[in-house]
Amino acid sequence: MPELPEVETVRSGLAPSLTGAVVDSIEILDVRSLKRHAGGPADFEATLTGRRILGVVRRGKFLWLPLEARDGDPEGKPIALVGHLGMSGQMLLRNPGHSEDKLTRVIVHATEADGTKTEFRFVDQRIFGSLAIDVLIPTTDGAPGGFSAGVAVGESWENLIPHSAAHIARDPLDPSFDSAKFLAKLRTKNTGIKRAILDQNLISGVGNIYADESLWQSKLHYDQQAKTLSAAKAKELLTAIGDILTAAVKVGGTSFDEQYKNVNGESGYFEISLNAYGRTGTECNRCGTPIQRDSWANRGSHFCPRCQRLR
DNA sequence: ATGGACACCTGTGGGC
DNA sequence: TGCCCACAGGTGTCCA
Structure with missing residues (x-):
């Protein structure tokens, strides 16, 4: 988790x-x-x-x-x-x-x-x-x-x-993370965008929650091919990832059950601001359309079918 | 290089 | 109450 x-x-x-x-x-x-x-x-x-x-x-x-x-x-x-x-x-x-x-x-x-x-x-x-x-x-x-x-x-x-x-890429909060290099590499990937940002060899630290949140924020469908992203869109996505991870660190991480605790055994509070993950059936905070959950890669993908269209 | 299936595990909650 | 199924924040490996 x-x-x-x-x-x-x-x-x-x-x-x-x-x-x-x-x-x-x-x-x-x-x-x-x-x-x-x-x-x-x-x-x-x-x-x-x-x-x-x-x-x-x-x-x-x-x-x-x-x-x-x-x-x-x-x-x-x-x-x-x-x-x-x-x-x-x-x-x-x-x-x-x-x-x-x-x-x-x-x-x-x-x-x-x-x-x-x-x-x-x-x-x-x-x-x-x-x-x-x-x-x-x-x-x-x-x-x-x-x-x-x-x-x-x-x-x-x-x-x-x-x-x-050693095979794990640097994460976006690492001072030595190379944004330009990541963006260039991302746009050559012959795969869906969610798969790409979950690839710890390309960028590390992103998991299923923050992938769904970042894609919602930048209005991207999880299966949008990475190589179809414009340079500006790719940058927008990376900015969303960085912003969301930073905000989550500030509140001590996300938790909604007994499975994530800090070192004192206390839970984080980021769940109050999730827009996509775990919100199946509830209204999109941007357009009101119900959030959809698709089975994807042996797990779930949460997204707004109206804001995040496959193009 | 890509993607799909699966293995590694336990626990919980929903439906019946 | 009990049983069965689906589902859960990740990673690595094997096989087309």
């Missing part, structure tokens, strides 16, 4: 507590949450325990925590704890002794830089999300691997990205 604004809300919530914190111990309640860790649960625990966390970084929907190097690291390569929330993941910070959170899969016990004890709890209903330790490699453009405003320890990890996230 979480898209860029939800993941950014989690990132900014984790950073003050976890930057500079040291991992004391790990509790693995469900090994399936570690399925993307190549070495298995025992290796995960051994590699993470005793490490200092250097920062909290995000690109698109991927989060990672660069870890302090130590003797015995394979090939002396820097590593990070990489997290993805999948459809239903949550990362909660709890005081020791806090009541248990349902569907908790992994708990990392840590001591913050000021000595405070804390618990980082990875909660995930559907287990499409994961935690894994991965090597960090240099970014191809030499710029920082992702977004990590604020506190940090050192900068040896700055221009690196986890190997498992």
